[in-house]
Amino acid sequence: MSEVRTRFAPSPTGYLHLGGARTALFNYLFARHHNGQFVLRIEDTDRERSTAESIQAILDAMVWLKLDWDEGPYYQSQRVAFYLEHAERLLASGHAYRCYCTQEELEAKREQALRAGRKPMYDRTCRQRNEQPGGRPYAVRFKTPVDGVTVVEDLVKGHVAFENCELDDLIIVRSDGSPTYNLCVVVDDAMMRITHVIRGDDHLTNTPKQILMYRALDYPLPAFAHLPQILGPDRTRLSKRHGATSVLAYREMGYLPDALVNYLARLGWSHGDQEIFTREELIEKFSLDHVGKSAGIYNAEKLEWVNFHYMKTTPPPELARAVKPFIAARGYDLPGDDSWLAKMVATLQERAKTLVELVELGRFYLIDTVEIPPDLVHKHFKREILPALERLRELFATVDPWCPEAIQRAFERVMSEFHLGLGKIAQPVRIAVTGGTVSPGIFEVLDVLGQARTLRRFDSALTLARQLVALEATGTT
RNA sequence: GGUCCCAUCGUCUAGCGGUUAGGACGCCGGCCUCUCACGUCGGUAACAGGGGUUCGAAUCCCCUUGGGACCA
Numbered sequence A: 001m002s003e004v005r006t007r008f009a010p011s012p013t014g015y016l017h018l019g020g021a022r023t024a025l026f027n028y029l030f031a032r033h034h035n036g037q038f039v040l041r042i043e044d045t046d047r048e049r050s051t052a053e054s055i056q057a058i059l060d061a062m063v064w065l066k067l068d069w070d071e072g073p074y075y076q077s078q079r080v081a082f083y084l085e086h087a088e089r090l091l092a093s094g095h096a097y098r099c100y101c102t103q104e105e106l107e108a109k110r111e112q113a114l115r116a117g118r119k120p121m122y123d124r125t126c127r128q129r130n131e132q133p134g135g136r137p138y139a140v141r142f143k144t145p146v147d148g149v150t151v152v153e154d155l156v157k158g159h160v161a162f163e164n165c166e167l168d169d170l171i172i173v174r175s176d177g178s179p180t181y182n183l184c185v186v187v188d189d190a191m192m193r194i195t196h197v198i199r200g201d202d203h204l205t206n207t208p209k210q211i212l213m214y215r216a217l218d219y220p221l222p223a224f225a226h227l228p229q230i231l232g233p234d235r236t237r238l239s240k241r242h243g244a245t246s247v248l249a250y251r252e253m254g255y256l257p258d259a260l261v262n263y264l265a266r267l268g269w270s271h272g273d274q275e276i277f278t279r280e281e282l283i284e285k286f287s288l289d290h291v292g293k294s295a296g297i298y299n300a301e302k303l304e305w306v307n308f309h310y311m312k313t314t315p316p317p318e319l320a321r322a323v324k325p326f327i328a329a330r331g332y333d334l335p336g337d338d339s340w341l342a343k344m345v346a347t348l349q350e351r352a353k354t355l356v357e358l359v360e361l362g363r364f365y366l367i368d369t370v371e372i373p374p375d376l377v378h379k380h381f382k383r384e385i386l387p388a389l390e391r392l393r394e395l396f397a398t399v400d401p402w403c404p405e406a407i408q409r410a411f412e413r414v415m416s417e418f419h420l421g422l423g424k425i426a427q428p429v430r431i432a433v434t435g436g437t438v439s440p441g442i443f444e445v446l447d448v449l450g451q452a453r454t455l456r457r458f459d460s461a462l463t464l465a466r467q468l469v470a471l472e473a474t475g476t477t
Numbered sequence B: 001g002g003u004c005c006c007a008u009c010g011u012c013u014a015g016c017g018g019u020u021a022g023g024a025c026g027c028c029g030g031c032c033u034c035u036c037a038c039g040u041c042g043g044u045a046a047c048a049g050g051g052g053u054u055c056g057a058a059u060c061c062c063c064u065u066g067g068g069a070c071c072a
Helices: A018-033 A052-064 A080-092 A103-115 A181-191 A201-217 A247-252 A257-266 A279-285 A300-313 A316-329 A338-348 A355-361 A374-380 A383-398 A404-418 A422-434 A442-449 A451-476
Strands: A005-008 A037-042 A071-075 A096-099 A139-142 A149-154 A158-163 A171-173 A196-200 A223-227
Touching: A005 A018, A005 A196, A018 A037, A018 A052, A018 A196, A018 A223, A018 A247, A018 A257, A018 A279, A037 A052, A052 A247, A080 A096, A080 A139, A080 A171, A080 A181, A080 A201, A139 A201, A149 A201, A149 A223, A158 A201, A171 A181, A181 A201, A196 A201, A201 A223, A247 A257, A257 A279, A257 A300, A316 A338, A316 A355, A338 A355, A338 A442, A374 A422, A374 A451, A383 A404, A383 A422, A383 A451, A404 A422, A404 A442, A422 A442, A422 A451, A442 A451
Parallel strands: A005 A037, A037 A071, A196 A223
Antiparallel strands: A096 A139, A139 A171, A149 A158
């Protein structure tokens, strides 16, 4: 029984985007599900476009999503010798040949073929060349069978057949001595003993060529699974104009990694009607035969909903830990007391879709003094209820211990003494302590805010209210 | 241009010959209510089109259309 080995092989030419993250996730889940190994390989043979920052960004994103790998990262740039060695092997065994055609010659042939209405394939001039012109640069081409059919038994797409005559004699080593993509992947996947190649379906048409190379090199064939693409709402490739595509951008926007993982898992894969999966459930339930064949469209609202779900269900202490960087980023002082922060978070977590939003909603908890808008005071601190509010202020001063239940009792006492509904007095208090009309439940807000800050802010509002009432009185007489 | 892939509500999807075509997001409405939310109840909305196969097709086959990918 051979062990399952999967790999994720991004090229570091940009950030890890959602599609790549999902490919990584499926490889990770498949490996974990089968108690196998998950290998990370950086395909940085394109030295022009590969950057160190990009490599770092990909690794950071993988770590953030907790897609931990067992081996690697391997770097293709350090494995060039292996590729060339394999090209030599193919040359020696007659599965490849040297092609001396120049760029110009190829270009001309292509044009000619196109004009004649033929496919722009290499005409295989050098395939039957007998003597090797020494000293001239050459590329190495793979000798593709001229007839027969190569079949990809894809775990997602099913049985896909390609006529060999439609395949070109592809270049495996360029005339400058650099190996090409198809050679590198085959050599790496074979040497790394990858059993399941799970990748985007943009590679499906490369697969028959690769299969032919596996055979020529006498390596066992891995299983292939080609995942459908993730598209933008306009059904084109996901790009910046569809919003954020970089995984790390979601971290900055205040999304939880588990939420993104959950969303990505459900985009293209399903397990009955279930929408929410813990990491363990994903590992337990993931299988390739429930991966859909059709492209999926990225839906920001759904992601937001999934994130919201995780916001609501994450234990407050944990969420408090996650929100700290966002408090700092906003420029607020970080509360020293972790349990207080957890309490604060608990009042907001079912109101905020992201960590960023949570900090925005909790602003009044984090700043020293709130600015109380006079127009709101004017509207909610009507002269008729002022006495009730003064009385409430009086009772607040005596509440001991300061807890939601005791605070509620103070409210209820005023309500019965003045025959007022809670709405009448809760809203003025809310405005006084938060500076706005929207907040979590008033008892818990006051509780978290603490007695001293409550009294201070309430006093300021009452002072302002008295001034406004006095002003009004002189104005009307 | 050639080859290949794909096609169920707007979106993610369940379905794998017999269902009032189910769920979720979104949207709309009711309830709950100290504001906003949460929650809860209900509603809206789909088998791309056309041929076959079959007693019976969303499901199997073919064509068309429409998307997408790869090779250049």
